[in-house]
Amino acid sequence: MRGLVVKTPATKYAMVSHLAPTFNRAAGATDPEINTIFRLLEQFEAEYGIDLLHYNDPRQGIYHVVGPEQGITLPGLLVAGTDSHMTTHGGVGALGFSVGYEETIHILAHDAVWSYAMLPILIEIWDEVPFGMSPKDLSLDVVRRIGANGGLNCCVEFAGSAVSRLSVEGRMTLCNLMVEAGARAAIVAPDDKTMDYLHDRPSAPRDQDWDKALEYWRGLTVDSDAEFLRRYSFSAADLEPLVSWGTTTEHVIPVTGVVPEPSTAPTDAAAGDWRTALDYMGLQPGRPIEGLPMDQVFIGSCTNGRIEDLRAAAAVLKNRQAVIPGLVVPGSTPVKKQAECEGLDRIFLNSGLQWGEAGCSMCFGHHDSIVPPGQRCASTTNRSFPGRQGPGSRTHLMSPAMAAAAAVSGRIVDVRKIKPEGQA
């Protein structure tokens, strides 16, 4: 590391997320390129005393699942990581932001980084997410409303009754997608739910430190005199299940909607992008999105790889058969263990889906799990970018319940039409 030393190894972690094998983990990495990276990480741990959560560590998983789960991510902390979905950590009231390699080295050496000040945006969401809808639908809705560059250089602060009513995991899903609106960070003020979620987590403060932390965390709220660059306020009451039709996360419509006509785009530039997106996705304007045949399903990722996500998918899949291939990958090994305790793995396997080992897996089209060219994947991930899940792959973003419904129907369907637990 350029002759530098790591200043405080105790506050640094190395986590194997993207490169963790989805299958046959006992064999380790079979790709020589990945093996080289694993050897470097092992050397790094030995040389600098940084805790490595390797692919076979029982705490292992995607950073944005593991951080809060282990109590490493805490309210009021600045948490930097080498992945854009660091915004997720705002779900527990931490300011998570992503950094490149140069900044990472600087943080390791100095516990500090030069950074642009983020511009604050306030998004208040009122009422309640309707029954059957999920935090994923809410987060897709926010990106659709503010646009793929609506949060550029900003930190999104969330408030309002719909956000308070979300579980802590749901808030992580909400914050996770804000990077798809260009935001550097997103944050929900910690409340009793956050404290309950963090209490007794392995790395969370204990005893007197816990009391001291609570006192501080209770003071973390949206300041009444704060000045925001922009404010948004809307209701979650009319939320419908959302699905992406295009190649950015703002290209989203309700499952009851039709693929949009480029001539209705807000600007000429957007119209051009819509045409390019429709061409890539092989879709005609005016076509209802419901009924569109899918080739496969992926349930997992830092957006939707937590236990509540897996429960929502399992509720739809229970006593049903998938008619297209699909893969379910937990966001961390503890999530995997929990799901297995609850018998969710049996539900997935009995329905004909595969049950993988924790990690990023098929979300980003690398090594052992990719979507073939031209194939459509109903995916609980965060990006439908061209080539994201493999060259020529066509990703349709949706919630875990919607992806499960797509698995049993072989096409996009409105999950509200499917009764729970396999009733006819």
Added chain:
Amino acid sequence: MKSLMIVGKGVPLDGQNIDTDQIIPGRFVYAPRETGEFGHHLFHDQRYLDNGETISTHPLNDARHAGASFLIAEENFGAGSARPQAVWAIQDYGIEVVLAVSFGGVFRSNSSRLDLVPAIMKREEILFVKAKVREDPEVEIRLDLRNLTVSVDQENLGIEMNKLDVFRLTSSLDDLALTKRYGREIQEFERDYVERFSWASLRKS
């Protein structure tokens, strides 16, 4: 370290919200920079057919724009993934400056740290520069980092850049050296911080 004046040809690129997965697909990012052929893989899936054949209509494959130093893009260029390899790919192709209406946050902060100039221009001016380059691919673009201007075909246009970015690009100091100047302030901050926030020193599980 960049010279204060960069002169060269441009290559125009249409589309808003161009993400770093398109700039360099995930499957190419794990190679070391020296062996990774990052310049070759820049916009790989849009520049090559499955059989490896080059798609001649892509602007980055267009012989008229060969040797360009300026990439001219639109809104939110470099959105998405934080991968610094997106910057490597653009540089290894031969580009020194990206002109855009806006940039993805991490892409921009990676750029200035890796010596790629991220310069912001108004949309009309980006369209003007693109039109000029399409009209005459040999047209000379000049970026002046001291006065923060871009000139093309006798038009002088303003650019917007963060002061720290300009400093980083034009000074011999990197961030590490710059931080050393603030060693005492950092130490003082830490003394107070550790006392007040004892709970924030993580427990190892």
